[in-house]
């Protein structure tokens with residue numbers, strides 16, 4: 001899983017996933033139980049365990065657990081891919097959806113189209129799509145410079161040699 005700047009990596013703790021929820025914007029417990037909103041009664045959600053001994057990041061695991069979960073704050077659903085073994089503390093979350101993005105604070109007077117493009121770049125980067133994220137960040141930078149009177153932007157390397165236009 002790629003590292004998201006400023007975001008806590010999802011963890012598998014006590015049978016639940018601890019992660020940032022993009023809907024209620026809290027570090028939340030995602031539990032493998034659904035809830036009846038009328039009665040409040042909780043029911044276990046099915047999970048999928050694929051037993052195949054394998055290595056992941058230098059450690060041995062018995063298999064992969066796909067765990068379907070629900071945010072206890074807002075009821076948003078999620079799914080985690082967990083490298084699983086019987087030693088509870090050693091289980092590792094490789095992937096977790098939903099993906100929460102730690103948004104950079106932008107000045108309030110930034111035009112809406114630039115904010116939208118910037119947020120899309122952050123989302124790309126959060127999924128590890130760094131090339132497309134970088135291209136969008138560059139586009140935002142160029143538009144910002146153009147808006148502020150810089151007609152032509154020349155990129156140079158550390159020696160001052162132009163690298164692109």
Ligand SMILES: [Zn+2]
Nearest residue numbers: 021024071074
């Ligand atoms: Zn939530």
